[in-house]
Structure formats: C-alpha cells, structure tokens
Amino acid sequence: MSYLNPFVPEDDAEYSWGVSREQWNLDPDPLELPETNDLSDDAVWDEYVELEEEYEFDESLSLPHGFVTKDSGVRSVRPSGYQRDTQQGKPRFDLLLPQGVPYSDQFLTRWANLLARGADKYSERNWEQASDQEDLDRFQSSAFRHLMQWMSGELDEDHAAAVAYNLMAYETTKYKMTKGGN
Numbered sequence: 001m002s003y004l005n006p007f008v009p010e011d012d013a014e015y016s017w018g019v020s021r022e023q024w025n026l027d028p029d030p031l032e033l034p035e036t037n038d039l040s041d042d043a044v045w046d047e048y049v050e051l052e053e054e055y056e057f058d059e060s061l062s063l064p065h066g067f068v069t070k071d072s073g074v075r076s077v078r079p080s081g082y083q084r085d086t087q088q089g090k091p092r093f094d095l096l097l098p099q100g101v102p103y104s105d106q107f108l109t110r111w112a113n114l115l116a117r118g119a120d121k122y123s124e125r126n127w128e129q130a131s132d133q134e135d136l137d138r139f140q141s142s143a144f145r146h147l148m149q150w151m152s153g154e155l156d157e158d159h160a161a162a163v164a165y166n167l168m169a170y171e172t173t174k175y176k177m178t179k180g181g182n
C-alpha cells in the first residue's frame with residue numbers, strides 16, 4: 001500500500017518528502033480529496049488510503065538522494081495523537097533479543113564476541129574480503145562442520161555462533177558476487 005500526501009501541489013513541483021508527480025504517475029490535475037483537512041478524522045484517512053491503487057509509485061525514477069519514505073497507508077495513532085506507520089510487514093529486530101536472557105548470554109552477544117575474536121586474530125572485517133566460489137565453499141563447509149559439532153554437544157568453541165558467522169559470510173559474499181556489490 002502507498003499513502004499520498006493530502007496536500008498535493010497543483011504543478012510538477014516535488015512533494016514535501018521529495019517525490020515528484022511523475023514518480024507517483026499522477027495526472028496533471030490535482031487529486032480530488034475530501035473537503036476537510038482534519039487528519040484526525042478516520043474517514044479522511046480512509047479516503048487517502050483508497051488512492052493507493054490508482055497511484056502507484058514508479059521506483060525506476062530514482063530520487064537524487066536515493067531514499068523514499070515507504071508507507072503502508074495504515075496508521076497507528078497513540079492516545080497523545082502521535083502517529084506512525086504500522087510495523088506490519090517490517091523486520092522486527094527487537095525480537096532477536098530473548099527476554100530474560102542476560103546480555104552476556106544473548107546469542108547476538110556471543111556472535112559479536114566471535115566476530116571480535118576474529119578481528120583480533122585476522123583484522124577487522126577480514127571476512128568481507130571473500131570474493132569467489134572457493135570462499136563460498138569454505139563458508140558452507142565450515143557452517144556445516146560447526147552445525148554438526150553444535151548438534152553433537154561439543155563445547156570447545158561457540159559452534160552456534162560459528163554457524164551464524166559462516167552463514168552471514170556466505171550470504172554476504174554471494175550477494176557481492178551476484179549483485180556486483182564489491
């Protein structure tokens with residue numbers, strides 16, 4: 001879903017957030033919006049949201065700065081009147097931290113500690129230099145070996161964190177190889 005600025009300019013000037021009429025595929029005529037500008041009225045919001053199907057954003061027309069504020073068209077309104085877009089369909093990084101687990105025992109902390117030990121041993125971000133199929137094969141092999149060690153209950157290393165590291169390194173290297181993101 002997309003949400004249109006209810007204060008659409010009548011010319012081809014950019015909207016307040018830097019999106020042009022052309023990028024929203026708008027006709028030259030201004031949008032027909034409700035008579036009221038009372039944005040606390042649910043009916044007004046509903047009418048704005050209804051415009052979503054008629055006007056789709058064309059991402060092929062990039063902005064100079066490259067950023068767009070995405071919007072689902074659904075609002076969460078707090079008792080104070082503060083409004084935000086919904087979290088529905090968005091990554092929930094807050095759920096990566098289990099409640100009741102101390103900081104030092106959090107899996108992300110263990111993973112970060114593994115990365116810190118690697119930075120001390122090799123250099124910071126050394127793993128990001130990986131660039132070819134041989135590196136991918138090594139990450140995959142290491143991930144599987146550490147998974148087997150973790151499943152076997154070995155405690156000589158943090159094998160779970162090593163699995164996560166190798167998966168991250170594999171996926172990052174694969175991305176750089178396929179998308180040319182070096």
